[in-house]
Amino acid sequence: MTIWLPTLMTATPQDGYELAVKMARVAIRMTQPDAEVRDRLRPVYAENADALIASSQVVATHFATVAAANDYWRDNR
Numbered sequence: 001m002t003i004w005l006p007t008l009m010t011a012t013p014q015d016g017y018e019l020a021v022k023m024a025r026v027a028i029r030m031t032q033p034d035a036e037v038r039d040r041l042r043p044v045y046a047e048n049a050d051a052l053i054a055s056s057q058v059v060a061t062h063f064a065t066v067a068a069a070n071d072y073w074r075d076n077r
Contacts, residue, residue, distance in 0.1 A: 008065065008066050012073065020063035
């Protein structure tokens with residue numbers, strides 16, 4: 001397996017948020033490795049408010065993890 005996440009450290013909160021989004025996307029690819037299936041399912045959840053809110057919650061959880069790992073960017077790197 002390729003190491004795609006060598007660290008949770010990021011320079012800025014913006015970078016941290018982008019990492020959180022990537023973490024969520026990678027989790028989806030690992031959960032459903034078949035791209036054709038993901039593509040077929042996308043229209044189903046793309047117009048489902050509950051599914052979109054759930055996706056946002058996953059990203060928020062990942063962002064909280066990244067923020068904590070970066071000590072909430074207190075030292076303003």
